Amino acid sequence: MSQLKPQARPVVIQCQGVGLKFRRRRRSLLATGAAPPVRDFWALRDISLEIREGELVGIVGRNGAGKSSLALLLTGIYRADEGRIQVNARVSRLALGIGFRMDLTGRQNIFINGAYLGFSRRQIIRRQQEIIDFAQLQDFIDEPLNHFSDGMRARLAFAIATCIEPEVLVLDESFNTGDEGFRARSRQRVLEIAGQAKAVVMISHNLVNLQDLCPRVIWLESGRLKMDAPAEEVLPRYRQFCLEHAA
């Protein structure tokens, strides 16, 4: 990562007053019960933030606060309904098991998932041994996914997903898979990719993790940006807030 002062580094992601609106489907004609009061639902509203090269930013918020929506906005899967997002880098979200098909073998699924990550067949062939080794599935790789245990599937998914070489990496608390040994290696691997990325956005409920990794933390509450400050300021207040609202 660059050695410049944080303020001097180029901006990779810039959001200005961003909002994301969901529209409820009309109810079935015979539906009973109360109709939802409004059809439009703003999952995110008025979000303004800037992420510069070299930053490791954590995002916290309670369930439904809009964390995942924000991640999908940054990766370009959702488009903002208001405001402006400018993204100056290739943003990838670490997504596990894209397009996995249970009836096909582990090896075949490497090709399917790899294709969704934008790899050509030849690129996957070059990487497949590395994937199989990392997932430790040498004996099972030509068995259909049906015969895998959940942990094995997760390991395979993880090994494929971490083949990406993102410029900006969005982590959506997905690297707690497999057994203890695998978890340690997977953490190592995520940190490796993160180290190569220009910037990392990490969404997590694991505050200890965030405290260790992210100097800056953004706190979302009900789709709005509640705080955007150094981790040691945000995390204690967020923890307090969660405790107060737990009842």
Place this chain on the structure above:
Amino acid sequence: MLRLAQELVSHRHLIAAQVRAELQSSTVNYRLGLLWWVLNPLLLMAIYYFLVRGVFGRGGQNYHVFLLAGLIPWQWFTFAIGASVRALERNRDLMLQAKFPLFTLVLVPCLTNLFFALIGLAVVLVFAGHWPDLHLLGLVPIALVQLMITLGVGCLLAVVSAYLPDMERLTDFGLRALFYLSPVLYEVAMIKSWGKLPSRLIDLWQLNPLVFLLESYRGLLIKQVWPDWGALAIWTLVGAALLQLGLVVLRRQEHQLCKLI
């Protein structure tokens, strides 16, 4: 369509991988494996042959070949449309996990079923009992027209069903009705010479592209006659227009659809 070409090129690996996965998945669970690709059309032919010749006592000589030549393109159409209308709903998770043009979700089932249709047409050719000749080339524009129409309609149905899930049911019934409104089990000439239908109704009936398509397939494969070039030109334009319309609608809605599904 220009963008279509660009997307096809830039996502060719994804599309190829998906079609390959579909094909693999169609055989992998069965002991007979690849044989099913050929057995499918044969068994289909056997059932309808038995039904129409045996039970109803209709159909003439070589009815089985005639029938299969209609059934195969029909199945391509109906399976592709059936898959398109469900494409978004079924791939909900996928749409939120990866960024790719939604068009591929409509294209992949269409190409997969085209592959099956090609095998089926080869079976027809074997049963037709004459050496293949230049007329086979005529299949290319005919299949292309069908491809364009299927994709165009498929895109439109995919979008509509995202807003109105009932479209899935309606499409199923629509396809069933269309089966009888298309000359799969009967001949086009039969309708025209029946004499009980007002000519305006027959004109209306011919707005169904499958009337032209199935007639052309049969002409090329069995009777070795060329299709009606004028009609082909018109249907090519219609197909291109439908495809363009479907693509534009799907692309405009692409970001909304991710949220709707």
